[in-house]
Amino acid sequence: MISFTVNDRHVDVEVDPSTPLLWVLRDNLGLTGTKYGCGMAQCGACTVHLDGEALRSCVAPVSRVAGKKVTTIEGLSADLSHPLQRAWIAEDVPQCGYCQSGQLMSAAVLLRQKPQPTDEDIDEAMTGNICRCGTYPRIRKAIYRAAGMMTKGGAK
Amino acid sequence: MSAPLLERREFLKFSLAASSGLLVGLYIPSGTKDAFAQEASTSSFMPNAFVRIGNDERVTVIVNHSEMGQGVYTALPMLLAEELDADWGKIGFEPAPVDPKYNHPIFGMQMTGGSSSVYSGFEQFRNAGAAARAMLVAAAAEKWNADPATLRTDSGAVFDGANRRLTYGQLAEAAAKMKPPEKVALKDPKTFKLIGKAKSRLDTPEKVNGKAIFGLDIKQPGMLTAVIARPPIFGAKVRNFDDSHARAMPGVRKIVAVPSGVAVIADSFWQAKVARDALKVDWDEGTMSGFSTTQMMQQFREQAKSPGKSVRKEGDPEGAFASAARKIEAVYEVPYLSHAMMEPLNCAVDLRADSCEIWTGTQFQTVDRMSAAKVAGLPAEKVQIHTTYLGGGFGRRANPQSDFVVEAVHVAKAAGVPVKVIWTREDDMQGGWYRPAFLHAIVGGVDAGGNAVSWRSRLVGQSIMAGTMFAEAMGMTKKGYDPASVEGADDLPYEIPNLGIESHQAEVQVPVQWWRSVGHSHTGFATECFIDELATLAGKDPYQFRRDLLQKHPRHLGVLDLVAQKSGWGKPLPKGRGRGIAVHASFESYSAQVAEVSVTEGNVRVHRLVCAIDCGRYVNPGIIAAQTEGGAIFGASAALFQELTFEGGRLQQTNFHTFPVMRTNECPEIETHIVENNEKSGGIGEPGVPCTAPAIANAVFAVMGKRIRKLPIRMTEAV
Numbered sequence: 001m002i003s004f005t006v007n008d009r010h011v012d013v014e015v016d017p018s019t020p021l022l023w024v025l026r027d028n029l030g031l032t033g034t035k036y037g038c039g040m041a042q043c044g045a046c047t048v049h050l051d052g053e054a055l056r057s058c059v060a061p062v063s064r065v066a067g068k069k070v071t072t073i074e075g076l077s078a079d080l081s082h083p084l085q086r087a088w089i090a091e092d093v094p095q096c097g098y099c100q101s102g103q104l105m106s107a108a109v110l111l112r113q114k115p116q117p118t119d120e121d122i123d124e125a126m127t128g129n130i131c132r133c134g135t136y137p138r139i140r141k142a143i144y145r146a147a148g149m150m151t152k153g154g155a156k
Numbered sequence: 157m158s159a160p161l162l163e164r165r166e167f168l169k170f171s172l173a174a175s176s177g178l179l180v181g182l183y184i185p186s187g188t189k190d191a192f193a194q195e196a197s198t199s200s201f202m203p204n205a206f207v208r209i210g211n212d213e214r215v216t217v218i219v220n221h222s223e224m225g226q227g228v229y230t231a232l233p234m235l236l237a238e239e240l241d242a243d244w245g246k247i248g249f250e251p252a253p254v255d256p257k258y259n260h261p262i263f264g265m266q267m268t269g270g271s272s273s274v275y276s277g278f279e280q281f282r283n284a285g286a287a288a289r290a291m292l293v294a295a296a297a298e299k300w301n302a303d304p305a306t307l308r309t310d311s312g313a314v315f316d317g318a319n320r321r322l323t324y325g326q327l328a329e330a331a332a333k334m335k336p337p338e339k340v341a342l343k344d345p346k347t348f349k350l351i352g353k354a355k356s357r358l359d360t361p362e363k364v365n366g367k368a369i370f371g372l373d374i375k376q377p378g379m380l381t382a383v384i385a386r387p388p389i390f391g392a393k394v395r396n397f398d399d400s401h402a403r404a405m406p407g408v409r410k411i412v413a414v415p416s417g418v419a420v421i422a423d424s425f426w427q428a429k430v431a432r433d434a435l436k437v438d439w440d441e442g443t444m445s446g447f448s449t450t451q452m453m454q455q456f457r458e459q460a461k462s463p464g465k466s467v468r469k470e471g472d473p474e475g476a477f478a479s480a481a482r483k484i485e486a487v488y489e490v491p492y493l494s495h496a497m498m499e500p501l502n503c504a505v506d507l508r509a510d511s512c513e514i515w516t517g518t519q520f521q522t523v524d525r526m527s528a529a530k531v532a533g534l535p536a537e538k539v540q541i542h543t544t545y546l547g548g549g550f551g552r553r554a555n556p557q558s559d560f561v562v563e564a565v566h567v568a569k570a571a572g573v574p575v576k577v578i579w580t581r582e583d584d585m586q587g588g589w590y591r592p593a594f595l596h597a598i599v600g601g602v603d604a605g606g607n608a609v610s611w612r613s614r615l616v617g618q619s620i621m622a623g624t625m626f627a628e629a630m631g632m633t634k635k636g637y638d639p640a641s642v643e644g645a646d647d648l649p650y651e652i653p654n655l656g657i658e659s660h661q662a663e664v665q666v667p668v669q670w671w672r673s674v675g676h677s678h679t680g681f682a683t684e685c686f687i688d689e690l691a692t693l694a695g696k697d698p699y700q701f702r703r704d705l706l707q708k709h710p711r712h713l714g715v716l717d718l719v720a721q722k723s724g725w726g727k728p729l730p731k732g733r734g735r736g737i738a739v740h741a742s743f744e745s746y747s748a749q750v751a752e753v754s755v756t757e758g759n760v761r762v763h764r765l766v767c768a769i770d771c772g773r774y775v776n777p778g779i780i781a782a783q784t785e786g787g788a789i790f791g792a793s794a795a796l797f798q799e800l801t802f803e804g805g806r807l808q809q810t811n812f813h814t815f816p817v818m819r820t821n822e823c824p825e826i827e828t829h830i831v832e833n834n835e836k837s838g839g840i841g842e843p844g845v846p847c848t849a850p851a852i853a854n855a856v857f858a859v860m861g862k863r864i865r866k867l868p869i870r871m872t873e874a875v
Contacts, residue, residue, distance in 0.1 A: 016406060016426075016427075019424075019426045020426065023424060023425050023426040026373075026425070027381070027423075027424035027425055027426070028424070030375070031366070032366070032369075032372070032373035032375075033365070033366015033367065034366070035370075035372070035498070035499070035547070036372065036425075036500070036578075037498050037499070037500070037581065037812075038581045038811050038812050039580060039581055039582075039811075040581075040811055040812075040813070042811055042812035042813050043498065043812050043817075045498060072366065073365060073366035074365070074366045076365070077365075080361055080364065080365055084364075085364045085365065088360065088364045089356065089360050089361060089364060092354075092356050092357050092360060092778055092782070093360070093364075094225075094357070094359070094360055094363040094364065095225030095226070095227070095782060095783075095786055096223075096224055096225030096497075096498065096499070096545070096546060096547050096548045096549075097225070097359065097363030097368050097545065097547070098370060098497075098498040098499045098545075098547030098548060099498045100363050100364060101366050104364060122820070123820060123821035124821075126820045126821075127819045127820055127821045128819075129819075129820070130498065130812060130817045130819060131498070131820075132496060132497060132498045132548050132550075132790070132817055133225045133498075133548060133786045133790075134785060134786035134787070134788070134789030134790055134818070134823075135782070135786065136789065136818075136819075136820040136823040137785060137823065137825070137826050138782070139820065140820065
C-alpha cells in the first residue's frame with residue numbers, strides 16, 4: 001500500500017508501485033482532469049505538482065510520491081478562483097481543452113517561482129507542454145494577466 | 157419517435173442529393189419530447205430539436221456538431237440565442253444524440269467536418285431560435301389577451317406595450333401547448349446583439365478545472381480497460397499469439413483476438429498496457445513488409461513524367477511552356493502526416509443483448525452508428541452514441557470505416573463486458589489514416605514582358621475518397637480522379653491563359669484520411685510556392701505579381717491587400733530577416749498570410765505571422781482569431797517539423813519526440829485581421845492551415861535565396 005496526499009486529502013492505494021502516478025490518479029482515484037498524451041514526458045498533458053514542483057505524472061512511478069503532497073488540476077482551486085483560471089477564462093484560452101490542465105499546472109509553478117515572468121521565463125517553464133490546437137499566444141497573454149492580478153493582490 | 161436510421165443505399169442517395177446542392181432539414185419542426193431529453197423536467201418546453209427551455213429560465217441548446225476545439229458549443233448557441241432573444245447568461249449546451257433530425261444540412265448525415273458547422277447551421281439554428289421565440293410570444297399573448305404583434309422580446313422575457321414582463325421560464329409550460337409556427341421571420345442583421353460579438357466560450361470554465369469529460373475520462377459501472385496489440389505493418393495479420401505470461405499479470409481479466417489484433421482487458425489502463433506489451437504475437441507480415449516511402453516518392457517522381465488524368469485544361473499549356481521567354485520546372489513533395497490529436501483515440505462500449513451504448517469523441521456519429529450496429533448485430537436504432545468532448549479531431553475522428561469504434565465494439569462483443577479501448581500515443585501514431593504524401597510537378601513560364609503565360613501541374617498521391625461511401629457522391633468514377641486530391645490546385649485563381657491540372661492516383665496500401673484542410677494542406681503549399689517562383693522569374697514583387705493575376709477575384713485580393721498592409725510588406729526588416737506571402741481559398745473562406753523568418757545555421761525561425769481571413773458573415777470574432785491562429789500553428793508544425801516515413805513496412809515515428817509539434821518557444825507572434833463584409837458565411841476551422849507553409853517557404857527564399865520544395869523544411873534540401 002502506498003500513502004500520499006492528493007489535493008489535501010490523504011489517500012492509500014493498493015497498486016503495483018511501478019504504476020505511473022498518472023494512472024493511479026485517473027483509474028484508482030477518479031481524478032480524470034489530469035490527461036494522458038504521450039506516456040514519455042514529451043507533451044506535459046499529465047503535469048501535476050509534487051510538493052509544489054511540476055511533475056510529469058506519466059513517467060513518475062507512484063512509489064516516488066509516497067508520503068508526499070500531490071496537487072492536481074482539481075486542487076488548483078475549488079471554485080475557478082485561481083488567478084490563472086480567471087485569466088484563462090478572460091483570454092478564452094482553451095480550444096479542445098485537453099492539454100489545458102497540464103498547461104495550468106506548469107504555469108502555476110512558474111508564477112510561484114517567478115511572479116513577474118519574462119517571455120524567456122515563460123518559454124522555459126511552458127515549452128514542455130504541447131498544445132496541438134495552437135493556443136500558445138493566448139496562454140502567454142493569460143500568464144501575464146494572471147501575474148498582473150497576483151501583483152495587484154488578487155491572489156488567494 | 158426517432159425515425160429508423162437510413163440504410164446504406166438510402167444513405168448514399170441522400171449524400172448524393174446533398175452533394176448536388178439540395179439542403180435538407182433547414183428547419184426541423186419537432187415538437188416532440190424525445191428520450192434524449194432525459195434531464196428535462198415536465199415543465200420544460202422543447203419547441204424543436206435544438207432547444208429546451210426550463211421553468212428555471214435555463215435555455216439549453218442541443219448541438220448536433222462535435223466540440224473539438226473549434227467553438228461550435230458557443231457559436232451555434234449564439235445563433236439560436238440571437239433569434240430567441242435569450243438571456244446569454246442563461247444559455248447552456250448539450251451534445252445531440254444520434255438521430256436523423258440532427259443530420260448535417262448539407263451532408264445528410266450527423267457529422268462534423270469540412271469547416272462547415274457554423275455556416276451550415278447559420279439559418280438552421282437561427283430558425284430554431286425564432287420558432288421558439290414565436291411560441292413564447294404566442295403564449296404571452298394568450299395570457300395577456302393581446303395581439304402577438306404588439307409584444308416584444310428581450311433578454312429571456314416577453315414584454316407588452318405597458319412593459320409588463322413574463323420570463324421565458326414563466327411561459328415555458330404554456331408555450332409548450334402552442335402550435336409551432338410554419339414560417340418565422342428572422343432578424344435584420346443590423347439588430348444583432350450576439351452575432352458578430354466576441355462572446356466568451358461557454359465551454360471554457362470546465363476546461364480549466366479538469367471537469368470537462370473527454371472520451372478517455374469515461375467510466376461506467378463494471379467497465380474495464382482494453383489495450384490492443386495491433387499489426388506492426390499495415391495489412392499484417394495475427395498468425396498466432398502466446399499470452400501465457402500476459403494472462404498471469406495482475407489485473408488482467410481477458411485476452412481476446414479481434415479483427416485488428418489481440419486485445420488485453422484489465423482493471424486499469426496500466427495493467428492492460430503492461431500485459432499487452434508482454435504478449436508474444438507472431439504476425440503474418442503480408443504484402444507491405446518491404447514498403448519504403450523513399451522508394452514510393454521515387455515512383456511518384458517517375459509517374460509525374462507522364463500525363464495524368466486531365467482535371468482542368470485551358471489554352472495550350474504545353475505549347476505556351478515550350479515557347480515561353482523564361483521558364484521553370486519544380487517538383488514539390490510533402491510527406492504522410494499524423495493528426496496527432498492531444499487525446500489519443502479511445503472508445504467505450506457497453507454492449508447488451510438488445511442495446512449498444514457508445515461513449516466517444518467522434519466527428520462521425522451516423523457512420524459510426526451504422527458501423528457499430530453491423531458488428532453488434534443490432535438494428536441501428538439500438539445503438540446510441542454519447543458524444544464526449546474531443547481532445548482534438550482534425551479529421552481523424554471522422555473515420556470512413558469507423559475504425560476506432562468498430563474495433564471497440566468487437567472487443568466488447570468478444571469480452572462480454574463493458575470496455576473502454578485506449579490507444580497509446582504510439583498506437584495512435586502508428587495506426588494509419590494519415591494525410592497522404594503528395595508530389596506536385598509544376599512547369600510554368602512567363603513572356604518577355606514578365607507575364608505568366610503557362611502553368612501545368614501534375615499531382616501524384618493517394619485518394620482519400622476512393623473506397624469510401626463518399627467516392628460516388630463526389631462523382632469520382634465519372635470524373636476519373638478524386639476531387640479531394642486536387643482541391644485548391646484545380647481552382648487556381650490566377651489568370652494564366654494556358655493552364656493544365658492533371659491527376660495521378662497512386663495506389664498504396666497505407667490508410668489515408670482527411671487531415672485539417674485535406675487537399676488544401678498540400679495544394680496550398682505547391683501552388684503558392686510556385687506562383688512565388690514565377691514572380692521571381694518575371695522579376696516582380698511576389699505580392700504585386702499575385703495582385704496583377706487576381707484582378708477578377710476580389711475576395712482573394714481583399715485578404716492579400718489586407719495582409720500586405722498589416723505586415724508592412726515592402727518595408728525594411730532587420731538584417732537576416734525575410735518576408736513571404738501566400739493567399740489561398742478553402743472551405744468557402746479566403747485566407748492570406750505573411751511570415752517573417754530568419755535562418756540560423758540551417759534552422760528556420762518564424763518570428764511573426766500576420767493572418768488575414770475573409771469568412772463572410774461571421775458569428776464570433778474571438779473564435780475566428782483562435783481558429784485562424786491555431787490553424788497557422790498547425791500548418792507551421794507541418795512546415796517545419798513533421799513527417800511520417802516508412803522503411804521495411806514499419807513507420808519510423810512513434811511519439812512526439814520523433815513527430816514534433818510546435819512548442820511555445822518556437823511559436824511566432826501571430827495576429828489575425830478579419831475582413832468585414834456581408835458575404836455568405838464560410839468555414840473557419842481549416843482555412844488558416846494552407847497558407848502557412850508556403851508563406852514560411854517563400855520567406856526562407858527571401859532571406860536565403862534558396863527555394864524550399866520539400867516539407868518539412870530542411871535547408872540542406874533547399875534548391
